[in-house]
Amino acid sequence: MDKEVQLKKNIGFFVSTSLVIGTVIGSGIFMKPGIVLSSSGNSTMALLAWIIGGIITLASGLTIAEVSVKIPKTGGLYAYLEEVYGKMWGFLCGWVQTLIYGPAVMGALGLYFGSLLANFFGFSENSKIIIGISTIILLGTLNLLGTQFGGLIQAISTIGKLIPIILIAVFGIFQGKEAIFNAASGSSHATVSMGAAVLATLWAYDGWMNVGYMAGEMKNPSKTLPRAIISGIVIVIIAYLSVNIAMFHVLPAEQVVKLGPNAAATAATSLFGGIGGKILAIGILISIFGCLNGKILTFPRITLAMAERGFLPGAKTLSSIHPKFKTPVAATILELVIAVAMMIFGNPDRLTDIAVFAVFLCYGLAFFAVFKLRKRDIGDKSLYKVPLYPITPIIAIIGTIYIIVSTLMNSPMDAVISIGIALIGLPVYWKLKENMKDEEDVKAS
DSSP states (O other): OOGGGGSOOOBOHHHHHHHHHHHHOSSHHHHSHHHHHHHHSBHHHHHHHHHHHHHHHHHHHHHHHHHHHHSOOTTTHHHHHHHHHOHHHHHHHHHHIIIIIHHHHHHHHHHHHHHHHHHHHTOOTTHHHHHHHHHHHHHHHHHHTOHHHHHHHHHHHHHHHHHHHHHHHHHHHHHOOSOOSSOBOOOOGGGOOHHHHHHHHHHHHTTGGGGGGGGGGBSSHHHHHHHHHHHHHHHHHHHHHHHHHHHHHHSOHHHHHHHGGGHHHHHHHHHHHHHHHHHHHHHHHHHHHHHHHHHHHHHHHHHHHHHHTTOSTTHHHHTOOOTTTOSOHHHHHHHHHHHHHHHHHSOHHHHHHHHHHHHHHHHHHHHHHHHHHHHHTOSOTTSOOOTTTTHHHHHHHHHHHHHHHHHHHHOHHHHHHHHHHHHHHHHHHHHHHHHHHHHHHHHHO
16 A cells, blocks of 8 residues: 555645645745736736636646545656656656756745845845855755754744735735726737736746645545635635735836836835835745745655656665755755756746746646546545536646747747757656666566
8 A cells, every 4th residue: 555545634624725825825926916917018917817827726726636636646746647647757747847847946936035135135136146046055955954944944934924915915905096907017019928927927826736745644635625725726816816906006007017026025115114114025035935945845855756766867866865864965956056057047037937837848747637547447436526527627728738838939948948858858768767677687687
């Protein structure tokens, strides 16, 4: 029997919903309003983009929930695709997550944090890269010294991230004086793209999949999981719409675009004065700091899982665990090195687009896996099934196609880089598989 099936089932609805909210809300709600507004052209279309992103996310989460309960294995997407499509597709998903998605997410969060911290203390714009890289190295070191440090940071930051959202939303909606709807962003028609706007919102919604990994530890996953996903994502959608409405009500639309990642802090200063604005800016920094910590804590586990199966070059080194701290040192260092390289050569908004595009290449296959699992009649029929089947998974798949096509049209180079790195994984996989076969033949003889 799988290890996951034997785990203690003690997670209920409240904790599950908290996991959804806690893993989704990070930097996106503070960093992306300006990008979404600029890409969509006006405030009404920007709010629509946030709604569309939320619908895609909700359909995606409900679909993956069924895959999760049917395949209760460690490894997430990597494990799902391997089970349904075979080892090659599982490898390519893990390869993309290891070389593109994980490092790009960490790099973007590091740069966002550096930008806000530099603005907070009045440092030069050039210092954001130095601050971002230093922060990633610091958190990487703390997580290598033991997961208890990462867990403590996560607990503190969860509280910190909710405070600025609630205060900005509530006070902004009631005290603002600017027009909320149909406020022009100041962008030229040539730069307006709803596809790019929705892609930007999906960065803010990213992280919803994590709760599905806990299906084996839920008291009643067939009821708890869908309710938690629906409740959690709906709460996040409401929070995101409220913050955007508040910001549009406090700041002119063109200023939101111009300020970019600093718009939320500026709105807070406008609402609460210099001291209040600084306090809320600290809350925003804590939110992003905690989100970055969570990514540094979890992403190397994907690399570790692949290395333990021998599906990465240098697998023996990358699968090593520190004898004292019990942490994946080599896997973590690899992810940090790639993230730092991306920070040096890319801007955070581009990194988020690359990350979302790369992971949706895997998501699309995972969404379609529901149809294959139903056809094979795999899993306990009494467990959770995606509601409104097949409409819900079809919406998730259409959303995936929409994101992939939009990226190919609006940022073809980013899409080509992601697809190119994925394709490079094929000869690597074939070579590693050949080496494994040779080793087996030697042992057999």
